[in-house]
Amino acid sequence: MLEKLYELQNGTDIRGIAIENREKDINLTAERVKKIIRGFVIWLENKKGIGSDKLKIAVGMDSRLSGPELKDVISRELLNLGCTVYDCDLCTTPAMFMTTVHPSYKCQGSIMITASHLPYYYNGLKFFTESGGCEKEDIKYILTEASNNNCKITCDKGKILKVDFITEYSNLLVKKIRKGINSKINYDKPLLGFKIIVDGGNGAGGFFTSKVLEPLGAETDGSQFIDPDGRFPNHIPNPEAKEAMESIKSAVIENKADMGIVFDADVDRAAIVDDSGKGINRNTLIALVSSIVLEEHPGTTIVTDSVTSKGLNEFIQNLGGKHHRFKRGYRNVINEGIRLNHEGEKCFLAIETSGHAALKENYFLDDGAYLIAKILVKMAKIQEKGKNIESLIDTLKIPLESLEFRFDILNENFKDYGFKIIENLGKYVKEIKRWNVAPHNYEGIRVDCDRSNGDGWFLLRLSLHEPVLCLNIESDVTGGSKIIIDKLKSFLMNYKDLNINSFK
Structure with missing residues (x-):
């Protein structure tokens, strides 16, 4: 049973198949969820030093079809364990964390039912305390206790309280934006005159x-897919996805909006489109938020993941900041920002190219709605000077070519096989003139290529969770990527258990 439960761990989350479908069998069953909840309660009891009958735990969900059933299973199990349950119903991941620090609730634990942008038949669980989300080792402990089945049903049942927490969370955002803009003309409605539309992706x-x-005070006519629908019938709710960005771009242009906003399913990620229809996500979003944060905190370190562009590094340095390029994985990036602060290096922003952005001022919580609130404040302020939001990143150099490949590793010992390829690539690079391994590689190998050998860089790394090698390539000249690919292909084709067909 323990091995089966471990299969549900996805880094710091629980994820599995909750709805029957043609591709995969259900593995996130009601019985397994009950066991996991018992494991979470045991973990909380040990962490807080109090019994389950003293625990207050909030439960919320995104729009997934399996959400209501799982929420009912979770709430009933917590009730049987004697806990007080705050049923937040449809909510967001960041809001669920806020139930642990909001003065009216201060829950000892919080559970969000979500699988982010994954297909409709997936679902999962995220766990929080006031210290933040559970780490990998916490999830492992929870699953181990779930398997041991040590948690006892209490004779004294708890109680369930229905709360409209998304409204209370929204009020916090409204107050922040009002205070940030601090309009002397209309304090309560500082976005009056702006047309801002939202693409919720049915999340x-x-x-x-x-x-x-x-x-x-903003006009929102033209907003789309804002009604929850767990089938996600219009497009994947993912700010990284091309179809999602194209959808909001078209809506901004058609409705002549000042800004478009797109969220993922549980709103821990976001991206925007400016009034010209230009998408601002990935590197451009990092640059935009960095410019805002560096104005408030000059010289601060900005932590990003490993696939950010060379132009972004130059942009941050030109603004007087320090760019700390770290590992992929939003929790890796956030925890690195927290670590730097603990060691005395000021870091006010940790942000991944996926759109997970965490600000020190907001508990280092990856919160898409808070991020947008921050951008809206800046948009309103610079509009008074006749500028739009894009003006903040007009000096950012955009690579001419940007490609990403995923190579399946067919060897059953895929991690060892992948690491061996990366190790050997380091030796191969030394044979290529004017290819140089970049300093401070925290994962995989990143190589800088001079103007005559691709004029850019590439990064080969092992996927965080899958038997896959990921390759990112950027070049500042037409055809530069092909030069890099040709040299890499002659190396990678020597590995029979690596499928490089995507190069074609």
């Missing part, structure tokens, strides 16, 4: 139109 982000933007 949990639709609240942002009626509960945040409209109370601030």
Whole structure:
């Protein structure tokens, strides 16, 4: 049983198949969820030093079809264990964390039912305390206790309280934006005159139109896919996905909006589109937020993941900041920012190219709605000077070519096989003139290529969770990527258990 439960661990989350489908069998069953909840309660009891009958635990979900059933299973199990349950119903991942620090609740634990942008038949669990989300070792402990089945049903049942927490969370955002803009003309409605539209991707982000933007005076006509629908019928709710960005771009242009906002399913990620229809996500979003944070905290370190561009590094340095390029994985990036602060190096922003952005001022919580609130404040302030949000990143150099490949590793010992390829690539690079391994590689190998050998860089790394080698390539000249690919292909084709067909 323990091995089966371990299969559900996805880094710091629980994820599995919750709905029957043609591709995969259900493995996130009601019985397994009950066991996991018992493991979480045991973990909380040990962490807090109090019994389950003293625990207050909040439970929320995104729009996934399996969400209501899982929420009912979780709530009933917590009730049987004697816990007080705050049922937040449709909510967001960042809001669920806030139940642990909000003065009216201060829950000892919080559970969000979500699988982010994955297909409709997936679902999962994220766990929080006031210290933040559970780490990998916490999830492992929870699953071990779940398997041991040590948690006892209490004679005294707890109680379930229904709460509209997304409204309370929205009020926090509204207050922040009002205070940040501090309009002397219209304090309560500082976004009056702006047309801002939202693409919720049929996830949990639709609240942002009626509960945040409209109370601030913004016009939101043209917002789309804001009604929750766990089938995600219009496009994947993912700010990284091309189809999602194209969808909001078209809506901004058609509705002549000042800004478009797109969220993922549980609103821990976001991206925007400016008034010209230009998408601002990945490197451009990092640059935009970095410019805002560096104005407030000159010289601060910005932590990003490993696949950020050379142009972004130059942009941050030109603004007087320090760019600390770290590992992929949003929790890796966030924890690195926290670590730097503990060691005395000031870091106010940790952000991954996927759109996970965590600010020190906001508990280092990756919160897409808070990020947008920060951007809206800046947009309103610079509009008074006749500028738009894109002006903040007009000096960012965009690579001419940007490619990403995923190579399946067919060897059953895929990690050892992948690491061996990366190790041997380091030796191969030494044979290529004017290819140089970049300093400070925290994962995989990143190589800088001079103007005559691709004029850019590439990074080969092992996927965080899958038997896959990931390759990112950027070049500042037409055809530069092909030069890099040709040299890499002659090396990678020597590995029979590596499928490089995507190069074609």
